[in-house]
Amino acid sequence: MPAPSPAAFLAVDLGSASGRVMLGVLDAGIRRLSVREVARFANRPVPRPEGLAWDIDSLWDDVLAGLARGCAAAASAGATVRGIGVDSWGVDYVRLGADGGMRPFARHHRDVDPAFAAVTSASRDVAADYAATGVLDQAINTAHQLRQDARDGVGAPDDTILLIADAFVHLLTGAVAAERSLASTTALVDRAHGEWSPALTAGLPARLPALVPAGHPAGSTTTDVTARLGVSEPVPVFFVTSHDTAAAFSAVVGAGGSAELEGVVACGSWAVAGAAVAEPVLTEAARTCGFTQETGAEGATLLVKNLSGMWLLQQVTREWAVQDGLVEWPLARLSELLEDAAASRYAGCFDPADPALGTPGGLIDRLHARCAADVGSPPQTRADLARAILASLAHAYARTMTEIRRLTGRPVARIRLVGGGARGDLLAALTAAAAGVPVTAGPAEASVRGILLQLAVAAGALPDLAAARALDVDDGEPLPREYPPPAMRLSASRPVPEGAP
16 A cells, blocks of 8 residues: 655745745654745735725735645645645734625725724723733724724624634635634633623624634635645645734744743744743733733733834845945845944944834934934944844843743743744844843744644644644754853943853
8 A cells, every 4th residue: 555645734824015825745754844935925905995905805816826836836746735724914804794705895904093993992991901801902903993894884784704814714615713813813802711702892893703723624625716726625724823923933832831931032024022821911010011912822822012123124224225326235235234243342222112213214313313312322333233223122022021020920931033033143142142041043934834833733644733843844944043141141231241242
């Protein structure tokens, strides 16, 4: 009897600016997961009469084309696709009409009316809402968007809403459900009971589907989708931790039940920093510190804060490119810049969350002025400024870990840096120095890895996520690197000690 073909899995990773489809092929014999990108596409909002919207039809065409390429690539590798999973950003949604059809308008969170949201918030006890949900009150929250729909005459009260990843699972299979991690971003799920809160959902102009956990089978691809994928048999689809943050955390940390915590910083253009904890922290202190909480894999609560990421450095290098007469800053120059920044002894720091630094244009001058005001001297070179940016991010991440220790009573013993910010050495080394704990950098593609690992477990190819995390993953990225803290911790606005990065 011939040996069974290797199991393959397809991850659809939908971001607010782009999407991609990744193929993972599992060789259980040598415990290796080989991962490669099979499709990438833009995600651009479009104007509609009702407001700025996501172009769901275009995204669906791109997702189908990417999945078809993934199925073909799996077949070429002699593998069988045994699962598809989807993740996306949170809070936004599509509407299903009473006839089951998807309505054409899917509001973009940038289209939210902040003044209207503020009026709505003023009529509520936002501290009590946080104590119930663990989610900060923000204008983009799903509840505010739904009330704005009612004000603007969008949809109908008997519509069912599906968050973005859940909507694509519906398009693939026909399933109508809400995955728990994604639903937890809505500020409508009661943390104590793990279900939609009757108090918070009362009067909302839409229906909410049943909640399901990550790993729950959504069914198999419909007849039409199966044909468009170019395969002869329907492909199983599973709900995964469908919020991209939860997917990234699932790749590197467990449920957070140990005496010591492992912090995670998912750093791209923006960053999410936090830890997986066994129980939610629904205190006023957590709210005033700016932490939000969502459901993670294996029943964990993710205690996280949104922070600045590589956006500041990206904007500064764009300004330097203009100064140098370049269309964009070359990758080789960026590598050289970071090497020079590692050698710089400049010790300036600033608060990267300062709203005055949150807009592009003239950012170099503002950063020079801020460093001069805070530490007495501005950066003298481009490398000095790059170091100041990365050191400031590192201190912000370290402060977040200190806040987590105060809120939970449990120390953060180490930090895992994932996302694009994990590709370089300096940010990881500076974070280790600022936090005084070891930092492991990698993987860069944590969300995709998390989806693929969860699919392997859901399909029965691996026993649990602990076994999945132990796989040898070949994704073309460097292996995770370890950065021990130096003998002396770095503090903001202090000379750099010898031996520090």
